[in-house]
């Protein structure tokens with residue numbers, strides 16, 4: 675319970691960090707834009723790097739170096755949108771590409787962990803926890819995409835993608851450095867927060883559909 679409360683406080687702090695982070699991301703985005711690189715190239719290269727890091731290192735048990743490579747490339751995701759906005763290239767194709775590539779990257783990270791722990795890493799508990807985190811992450815993202823496709827909003831959740839990435843990458847990185855139970859702790863926290871996020875998204879969509887039904891008297 676204390677751990678959960680700490681995570682909630684931390685997540686709130688992360689939300690507060692977002693505007694401050696924009697002050698770093700925007701100038702870097704401006705520099706990138708001047709090089710002529712397109713937002714879609716940043717999106718694709720970032721995803722390819724995450725997939726290569728996750729599937730190239732994790733299944734061999736190289737959790738620390740895998741985490742370093744993944745972290746470097748996952749940060750590209752903060753700059754593609756900035757470059758798109760600065761160059762006036764935002765659009766539905768870029769938004770679709772960004773969100774869909776996010777799912778590919780997330781799947782690769784947890785698949786890499788699962789491949790290691792079901793293979794030579796031989797740890798069924800961590801494999802099951804990683805599988806749970808993979809599936810809950812998919813449900814979290816799908817719920818939002820489907821809600822938005824129905825014209826509803828679903829911008830809630832204690833563990834959105836950035837939070838999920840930080841928890842899993844810190845856990846994997848520390849475990850790779852030999853910190854006992856770092857990944858166990860991270861994946862349990864992520865499983866709990868992921869489940870809460872699924873519930874939060876179901877609740878917000880249900881509330882909107884009920885309100886709409888009441889308006890038409892159903």
Ligand SMILES: CCCCCCCC/C=C\CCCCCCCC(=O)OC[C@H](COP(=O)(O)O[C@@H]1[C@H](O)[C@H](OP(=O)(O)O)[C@@H](O)[C@H](O)[C@H]1O)OC(=O)CCCCCCC/C=C\CCCCCCCC
Nearest residue numbers: 745751752773776814815818834835836839843844847848
């Ligand atoms: C010894 C151990 C060493 C281990 C080190 C590992 C440490 C790892 C620490 C940090 C890793 C940072 C990872 C964070 C990367 C965040 C990437 C990201 O998600 O950026 C995009 C995101 C919002 O984009 P969207 O709104 O387009 O994304 C939507 C989102 O994915 C939705 O998710 P859902 O919850 O629904 O699944 C999808 O639904 C939707 O489809 C999708 O479009 O941007 C942000 O969230 C911005 C805030 C990120 C806050 C990250 C804080 C990072 C903190 C420190 C990093 C320092 C960065 C400094 C940069 C300096 C550059 C020179």
Ligand SMILES: Nc1ccn([C@@H]2O[C@H](COP(=O)(O)O)[C@@H](O)[C@H]2O)c(=O)n1
Nearest residue numbers: 713714752754755758764765768769772
């Ligand atoms: N290749 C891309 C990537 C992103 N966008 C736009 O940016 C938004 C997301 O930006 P983040 O930096 O928060 O990831 C996205 O919804 C698109 O509007 C783009 O156009 N092309």
Ligand SMILES: [Mg+2]
Nearest residue numbers: 751754755772
């Ligand atoms: Mg992005």
Ligand SMILES: [Mg+2]
Nearest residue numbers: 751772773776
């Ligand atoms: Mg993205």
